[in-house]
Amino acid sequence: MRVACLLVPDxxxxxxxxxxxxxxxxxxxxxxxxGPRAQVVAVSAGAARCGVHAFAPLLxxxxxxxxxxxxxxxxxxxxxAREALLDVARSLSPRVAPVAPxxxxxxxxxxxxxxxxGVSALFRSEAGFANALTTRTRALGLPxxxxxxxxxxxxxxxxxxxxxxxxGVPRTDLVRVxxxxxxxxWLAPLPIDLLDADDALAEGLGRFxxxxxxxxxxxSPRALATRLGPDVLRLLALARAESDALPLPPxxxxxxxxxxxxxxxxxxxxxxxxxxxxxxxxxxxxxxxRGLACGDLDLVLGLAGGARDVRRVGVAAPTQDARALTGxxxxxxxxxxxxxxxxxxxxxxxGADARRDQLDFFQPAGPxxxxxxxxxxxxxxxxxxxxxxxxxxxxxxxxxAFTISAFAPPHAPGAQKAAASPHASLETAPxxxxxxxxxxxxxxxxxxxxxxxxxxxxxxPVAKGHVLEVAGPWRTTGRWWSRAERFAFDHFDVxxxxxxxxxxxxxxxxxxxxxxxxxx
Amino acid sequence: xxxxxxxxxxxxxxxxxxxxxxxxxxxxxxxSLPVPRLASGVPALDALTGGGLPRxxxxxxxxxxxxxxxxxxxxxxxxxxxxxxxAAWIDPDDAFDPASAAAAGxxxxxxxxxxxxxxRAALRAAERVLEAQGFPLVLLDLPPRAGEACEPARARRGRxxxxxxxxxxxxxxxxxxxxxxxLAPARHGGVWTELALELAPGAPRFTGTPxxxxxxxxxxxxxxxRAGAVPGRxxxxxxxxxxxxx
Numbered sequence: 001m002r003v004a005c006l007l008v009p010d011x012x013x014x015x016x017x018x019x020x021x022x023x024x025x026x027x028x029x030x031x032x033x034x035g036p037r038a039q040v041v042a043v044s045a046g047a048a049r050c051g052v053h054a055f056a057p058l059l060x061x062x063x064x065x066x067x068x069x070x071x072x073x074x075x076x077x078x079x080x081a082r083e084a085l086l087d088v089a090r091s092l093s094p095r096v097a098p099v100a101p102x103x104x105x106x107x108x109x110x111x112x113x114x115x116x117x118g119v120s121a122l123f124r125s126e127a128g129f130a131n132a133l134t135t136r137t138r139a140l141g142l143p144x145x146x147x148x149x150x151x152x153x154x155x156x157x158x159x160x161x162x163x164x165x166x167x168g169v170p171r172t173d174l175v176r177v178x179x180x181x182x183x184x185x186w187l188a189p190l191p192i193d194l195l196d197a198d199d200a201l202a203e204g205l206g207r208f209x210x211x212x213x214x215x216x217x218x219x220s221p222r223a224l225a226t227r228l229g230p231d232v233l234r235l236l237a238l239a240r241a242e243s244d245a246l247p248l249p250p251x252x253x254x255x256x257x258x259x260x261x262x263x264x265x266x267x268x269x270x271x272x273x274x275x276x277x278x279x280x281x282x283x284x285x286x287x288x289x290r291g292l293a294c295g296d297l298d299l300v301l302g303l304a305g306g307a308r309d310v311r312r313v314g315v316a317a318p319t320q321d322a323r324a325l326t327g328x329x330x331x332x333x334x335x336x337x338x339x340x341x342x343x344x345x346x347x348x349x350x351g352a353d354a355r356r357d358q359l360d361f362f363q364p365a366g367p368x369x370x371x372x373x374x375x376x377x378x379x380x381x382x383x384x385x386x387x388x389x390x391x392x393x394x395x396x397x398x399x400x401a402f403t404i405s406a407f408a409p410p411h412a413p414g415a416q417k418a419a420a421s422p423h424a425s426l427e428t429a430p431x432x433x434x435x436x437x438x439x440x441x442x443x444x445x446x447x448x449x450x451x452x453x454x455x456x457x458x459x460x461p462v463a464k465g466h467v468l469e470v471a472g473p474w475r476t477t478g479r480w481w482s483r484a485e486r487f488a489f490d491h492f493d494v495x496x497x498x499x500x501x502x503x504x505x506x507x508x509x510x511x512x513x514x515x516x517x518x519x520x
Numbered sequence: 521x522x523x524x525x526x527x528x529x530x531x532x533x534x535x536x537x538x539x540x541x542x543x544x545x546x547x548x549x550x551x552s553l554p555v556p557r558l559a560s561g562v563p564a565l566d567a568l569t570g571g572g573l574p575r576x577x578x579x580x581x582x583x584x585x586x587x588x589x590x591x592x593x594x595x596x597x598x599x600x601x602x603x604x605x606x607a608a609w610i611d612p613d614d615a616f617d618p619a620s621a622a623a624a625g626x627x628x629x630x631x632x633x634x635x636x637x638x639x640r641a642a643l644r645a646a647e648r649v650l651e652a653q654g655f656p657l658v659l660l661d662l663p664p665r666a667g668e669a670c671e672p673a674r675a676r677r678g679r680x681x682x683x684x685x686x687x688x689x690x691x692x693x694x695x696x697x698x699x700x701x702x703l704a705p706a707r708h709g710g711v712w713t714e715l716a717l718e719l720a721p722g723a724p725r726f727t728g729t730p731x732x733x734x735x736x737x738x739x740x741x742x743x744x745x746r747a748g749a750v751p752g753r754x755x756x757x758x759x760x761x762x763x764x765x766x
Contacts, residue, residue, distance in 0.1 A: 364605035367654030375652040379634055379645055387635040391618040391628050402618045409606055409630045431564035435736060435759040436591040436620040462585065469724060471731040493733040495724050501586045501736060517617065519724075519736070519759075520590035 002126065002180075003248070004116040004148045005099070005155035006089055006133050008081070009163035011110040012073050013042040015081035018141035019260060019278065020071070028069045031058050041073055042108055054108075076259035076344060081142060082110050083257060084286055088136045088144075089114040091289040092129070095248035099156060102196050111159065113152050115248050130175040140285055149178040153238040157187060157194050157213075164194075183241035188214025195235050204228045213239045257348040258283045265304045265341035269333050272342060277326050279347045284322045292351030293318035293373065294325055299332070302344030309338045316380045316388055316406060317373035318352035324374060327381025335384070366409060376407055397478035399489060399505075400439065400516060435519055437503060443514035446504065455494055455504060460515050463500035470494050473506070493519070555714075558657055558699045561599035561625075565592065568742055568755045574714050575656060576697045578690050580744075582707045583719030585664065588738040589703045590615075591759045592719075593659050594624040596701060600657040601627035607656070608632040608649045612642035613663035623762035639663065643685055650692035650700065658693075662704035686712035707743065716744035722756070735760040 008014050012030040017023055027047035031038045038058035050065035062068055082098065089096040095115035102109055116129060123129040130146035137144040147158030158176050178186055190213045192205055205228070210216050216224075217239040224232045258279040266272050287294055295318050301309040313332045319325065329347075354373065367375065379388040386404060394401035446460035456467050472492035479485040488508040495501050501519040506512075557572035566572050573579045573596065581589045593609075598621075600607045607630065609616055614635050622628060632649065636642035639662070646660045690712045693700040702709060707716055722737025741754040 364603065364656065365654060366606045367652045371652050372654070375648060378648055382641050382645055382648075383634060383636050387637070389633060391616065391621065391631060391633045393618055393622055393628070404633060404635075407632050431562070431756065432735075432758045432760050433560075433562050433565070433588070433591045433595045433738075434620075434624040435733075435761045436594050436624055437617045438585070438590045438615045439617040441614045469726045469731070469733075471726055471733050493726075495726075499584070499586060499721055501721070501724050501733075518585050519733075520586055520588060 002116040002119075002148060002150060003152050003155045004093075004114050004126075004130060004133065004146055005111055005152070005159040006085060006114065006137065006144055006146050007099075007109060007111040007156070007159035007163055008085060008137070008142050008144045009160075010042050010108050011078055011081060012108055013044060014142050015074065015077040016071050017044075018081055018084075018282070019074075019077050021141060023069060023071075026069050027052070027065050027067055028071065029058070029061055030073045031070050032073050034072075038070070038072075040070075072261075072263065074261040076261045076346065078110075080258045080282075084140050084282070085110055085112050085137065085142060085144070086254075087256070087286045087289050088112075088133060088140060088142075090254070091136060091291075092133060093119075095250060097248050099152075103198065104196055104202075105193065106160065106196050109160070109163070111156060113155065113248060116148050126177045127175055130177065134174045136289060140282075140289070145174045145176075147176040147178070149183055149241075150180045151183075151241065154178065154183050154187065154241050157190070157238065160194050161190055184217065184239075187239060187241055188212065188217065190214075192216060195238055197235055198231070201228060201231055201235070204232075255348055255350050256283055256286055257346060258286075259344065259346035261344050262342065265343045267341035269330070269337060272333065272345075273326065273330050275345060276329050276347070277322070279345060280322045280325050280329070283347060283349065284320050284325070287349075287351050288320055290351055291354070293320050293354040294349050295352035296349065297325065297329065298346075298348045299329065300344075300346040300348075301338050301342045302346075303338060303340040304343055305340055307340060309342075311336070314380075314385050316376040318354055319373045319377040320354065321374045321377060324377035324381050328377065328385075331381055331384060372407075397476060398487060399476050399491065400441070400443075437517040438520040439517050440515060443505070443516035446513045446515050448504070448506075448513040453490075455492060455513070458494065458496060458504065458513070458515075462515055462518060463494075463496050463498060463502045465497040467494050468497055556697075558596065559599055560592065560595045561602075562592075562595050562757065564755050564757055565595070565740065568740060568753055569715060569717070570745065570750075573699045573701055575699045576694045577714035578686065578693055578700045578702065578709050578712055579715040579717075580702045580704065580707050580709050580713050581717045581719065582704050582743075584705055584721070586736075587719040587721045588736070588740075588757070588759050589719055590620075590661070591624070591738075592717075592740075593661065593701065593703050594621055594626060596657060596699075597621065597631060597659065598625035598627075601630040604630075605656050606630050606632065606654060608634060608646075608658045610634045610636060610642050610646045610649070610658065610660045612636045612639050613661060615661060615663075620762075643689070646700065647689060647692050650689070650696045650698055653696045653698075655696070656698050658698055658700050660700065660702045662702060662708070664705050686710065713744055714746060715742070717741070718743045732763075733761050 016030055027050055028044040029040045029047050030042040032041045033039055040054055040056045040058055040061050043052045047065055047068055052061040052065050058070055089112045093114040097113050099111035119129040120126055126148045130148055133146045134144055145159050145162040147155045149155040149158055158178055162176050192210055192213055221233055221236055296315050297313040299311050299313055303309055313328055389404040390407045392403035392405055394403045444460050444462055446458050448455045449457040454470055470492055473490035475490050477488040490506040492504045494504045502515050503517040504515050555574040557574055559566050559572035581592055583589050597607050609631055616633055634645045636645045646658055649655055649658050686709050689700055718741050720739040724736040725734050727734045736759045738757040738759055742751050745751050
């Protein structure tokens with residue numbers, strides 16, 4: 001089995017630069033804690049050149065580098081950067097596993113193992129596969145190195161060695177491929193601290209004068225275990241490049257999340273829109289890596305005071321268009337603004353398959369599926385959720401009931417086209433169309449004078465005057481068991497002397513006259 | 521030094537050359553290609569409009585409430601969707617009635633209903649639908665007082681639909697080869713409209729005991745038209761209640 005290890009050596013820094021690309025090239029320090037106790041946990045190359053190093057107090061770092069930009073470490077950003085790394089791995093290999101967090105000098109690294117067996121057929125060589133991984137990771141704004149070996153442990157050691165560079169100078173090559181059989185020999189001269197032993201074990205190894213991995217590999221397991229305890233056997237197996245046969249897990253359905261901890265609470269929707277745009281752009285990049293589109297969005301806003309605003313924003317059709325998605329979120333926030341300033345934002349979605357259709361050769365061509373999906377998302381952003389789609393008849397006795405569902409036109413013409421169409425019976429009458437109703441939503445109140453229950457005069461904003469002709473009433477009732485929902489209407493078709501032909505109704509529950517449509 | 525102007529009475533060199541060459545040279549002109557049309561399925565209406573409403577152009581169906589513009593819009597919608605094509609109904613007034621549309625023979629699954637919140641959103645939506653292409657028919661149902669109610673700032677000056685709206689929509693319709701049909705109480709499009717129908721309602725007919733609404737007459741006049749649609753022509757149509765038609 002061949003295993004690749006995709007490793008980002010300094011995740012807090014990489015995650016911050018991914019969210020704030022404008023900081024690239026500036027001396028940057030990621031800090032932990034607040035006030036005078038703040039401590040540097042990661043530094044950029046520019047800051048390191050000024051003498052700033054990890055674990056230094058922030059005040060000391062500022063003294064060394066006056067132009068230092070300090071950003072607090074963000075667990076949300078780091079979590080989403082780890083997930084982005086997993087997405088890259090999943091985009092090229094079905095079996096992927098995150099590496100457990102390390103300790104000591106490697107605490108800031110994030111790594112992923114992925115199955116690299118048989119990739120040469122697709123990428124010409126394992127180096128080609130590794131290069132594809134680094135290219136995709138860099139496209140997401142994460143600097144990464146890749147090592148390919150025969151076991152998880154060795155690939156991780158090789159990636160660490162690659163990331164460490166020589167004498168503190170970063171390497172220019174980002175990829176290392178260890179051929180099977182050569183791994184133990186390659187590991188032998190490397191320093192023992194690459195193994196990331198815990199403090200007690202590292203001290204014990206140092207006491208015995210073991211400085212290189214090869215020196216450890218040459219010792220007897222029984223003698224080592226007797227003196228340093230059973231934990232050293234794991235390090236020994238690693239030093240000897242023995243295969244750890246743990247299988248990589250099969251693919252699972254994943255949820256895509258992007259989140260950010262804001263430095264200051266944001267209370268204006270416009271500013272929030274800028275942050276959301278960045279989150280959506282990063283989310284869309286990750287989805288595109290997996291060949292997926294964005295479905296319904298789960299937006300969680302962490303509010304000042306500790307409250308959380310959780311909402312689901314529906315997307316009419318899965319899309320990768322970040323602009324349309326931003327519009328949807330903006331509309332959702334404008335409709336119901338957050339009740340307090342926002343301190344944290346999390347945006348999650350389950351990747352959905354982009355819409356694909358096999359178009360019919362003999363039917364009029366509709367819009368391309370991707371275009372249609374983008375159009376629907378844009379229209380929904382423009383008009384609001386639930387206001388764009390295909391109309392339908394509701395299974396509801398209310399006279400004004402209707403449905404509006406996701407627009408997914410069928411391929412073949414409907415079977416009902418000829419049978420149900422009244423036009424079929426009108427073929428002998430070339431000058432006849434079907435009288436249609438123009439709905440008034442909500443119904444317009446009307447003043448009506450009635451004689452023996454039949455309207456003879458009415459006044460309303462849409463029709464007024466003496467009633468010249470009237471037909472009806474037709475009674476519609478329903479939901480009588482619910483006081484809030486029950487209804488009873490007497491409908492009349494009335495023609496008034498202003499030339500309007502309208503549908504008038506007497507609401508028998510609320511005891512008022514209304515016009516709910518005009519025949520047009 | 522300025523060149524002397526030719527005398528208006530003297531034949532120009534070009535005219536002399538044309539005379540010398542004789543019938544071998546003629547003035548050129550682009551052939552007038554027939555504009556594809558979208559039939560409504562109502563033969564009398566199609567005859568009036570020269571075969572249907574033109575694709576790639578803006579058409580208007582204007583008339584007061586109850587004049588029948590919704591019925592004609594639905595007839596177009598029915599004919600288009602039954603042919604297997606898609607159509608969009610942009611509805612800023614939220615007046616589309618799915619039951620009436622189904623009764624008129626519209627395949628509802630092929631209709632994209634956009635309930636735009638206001639005129640500005642409706643115009644933007646119409647433009648976006650046209651840009652997406654693949655919708656040969658886009659109906660824009662303007663509210664009764666499009667120039668007054670929907671866009672307060674401009675409407676008060678009578679400029680709800682500003683000067684740039686129609687050329688933009690006309691260009692989008694031409695690019696999409698789609699018929700953009702505007703249903704409105706009054707005409708708005710001016711010179712950007714290829715075909716305009718003006719409707720006037722006739723008297724309804726109630727029959728039977730108890731009385732039932734059976735049909736209503738509709739007078740349609742072609743106020744503007746080109747290429748087969750002769751302005752000034754008119755026709756009388758009948759709008760029949762769906763129950764009576766069945």
